[in-house]
Amino acid sequence: MIPLHVKSVTMRFGGLKALSSFSLSLAPGELVGLIGPNGAGKTTAFNAITGVYRPSEGEVVVAGQVVNGLRPHQICARGIARTFQNIRLFRELSALDNVRIACHAGARTGFFDALLLTARHRAEEARILERAERYLEVMGLSHRRDEIARNLPYGEQRRLEIARALATGPKVLCLDEPAAGMNAAEKLELMALIRDLRDRFGLAILVIEHDMRLVMGVSERVLVLDHGVTIAEGKPEAIRKDPKVIEAYLGDAYLEEKHIERPAGPGAHP
Numbered sequence: 001m002i003p004l005h006v007k008s009v010t011m012r013f014g015g016l017k018a019l020s021s022f023s024l025s026l027a028p029g030e031l032v033g034l035i036g037p038n039g040a041g042k043t044t045a046f047n048a049i050t051g052v053y054r055p056s057e058g059e060v061v062v063a064g065q066v067v068n069g070l071r072p073h074q075i076c077a078r079g080i081a082r083t084f085q086n087i088r089l090f091r092e093l094s095a096l097d098n099v100r101i102a103c104h105a106g107a108r109t110g111f112f113d114a115l116l117l118t119a120r121h122r123a124e125e126a127r128i129l130e131r132a133e134r135y136l137e138v139m140g141l142s143h144r145r146d147e148i149a150r151n152l153p154y155g156e157q158r159r160l161e162i163a164r165a166l167a168t169g170p171k172v173l174c175l176d177e178p179a180a181g182m183n184a185a186e187k188l189e190l191m192a193l194i195r196d197l198r199d200r201f202g203l204a205i206l207v208i209e210h211d212m213r214l215v216m217g218v219s220e221r222v223l224v225l226d227h228g229v230t231i232a233e234g235k236p237e238a239i240r241k242d243p244k245v246i247e248a249y250l251g252d253a254y255l256e257e258k259h260i261e262r263p264a265g266p267g268a269h270p
């Protein structure tokens with residue numbers, strides 16, 4: 001079963017088409033990079049997939065079921081977890097509790113079990129604690145178990161967000177710039193960890209990342225968005241040489257990174 005199939009999704013905001021006929025199919029265990037200049041529509045694609053936005057057109061199909069119009073937590077319960085460009089943790093809770101709350105999303109006992117502290121409830125809580133500790137360990141955060149989330153260094157907050165996403169038991173993990181704000185060594189380490197997650201849990205992973213070298217190094221397949229349109233899709237080696245991709249990056253990030261003056265002429269973006 002294909003865990004995620006996005007079929008020709010268009011997202012309009014008033015007169016702006018932030019995403020045009022976006023299609024993507026993710027197989028179990030696939031690691032796909034989503035790249036494109038600022039404002040290309042990458043986060044909009046994530047928001048359309050995870051139910052933050054309802055697609056203007058097209059279908060998002062999760063494990064064979066159309067999920068258009070479902071709430072984000074309902075889509076999460078069907079196996080799509082995500083992290084955010086701007087970290088969204090429960091800042092005042094401990095690292096453990098951030099992950100434990102996510103584990104509760106799949107809890108098998110209800111309100112009355114909790115109220116009556118049934119044996120079933122206690123067993124479920126023990127199971128959840130064990131799982132939460134395991135995800136902290138997977139993300140190298142066991143030593144931070146009882147620290148308040150906002151006190152963690154930035155890179156560890158990002159990893160905690162991934163631990164929390166994992167705790168919902170996803171089939172697909174959508175990571176929105178997971179390495180943003182990290183130094184080069186931390187970025188490399190995180191990318192190795194992301195690959196490891198894919199291998200260990202058989203997850204399909206979709207990752208937005210601005211650092212081209214990084215995303216090319218980790219992904220088997222790369223999709224390139226520009227002005228809401230998918231301008232290229234393929235293996236990193238081919239994408240790197242694709243003139244449309246080079247041109248899109250000439251639009252902003254690439255030029256800035258390379259300290260090149262913008263060329264004048266019909267090909268240049270306004």
Ligand SMILES: Nc1ncnc2c1ncn2[C@@H]1O[C@H](COP(=O)(O)OP(=O)(O)OP(=O)(O)O)[C@@H](O)[C@H]1O
Pocket residue numbers: 013016018036037038039040041042043044045085
């Ligand atoms: N809720 C919204 N209302 C109006 N316009 C929006 C909304 N969300 C996104 N947009 C617009 O859609 C376009 C795509 O934005 P998006 O955030 O998806 O780009 P991005 O590729 O993720 O960019 P970045 O790399 O800077 O995060 C932008 O022009 C943005 O202003």
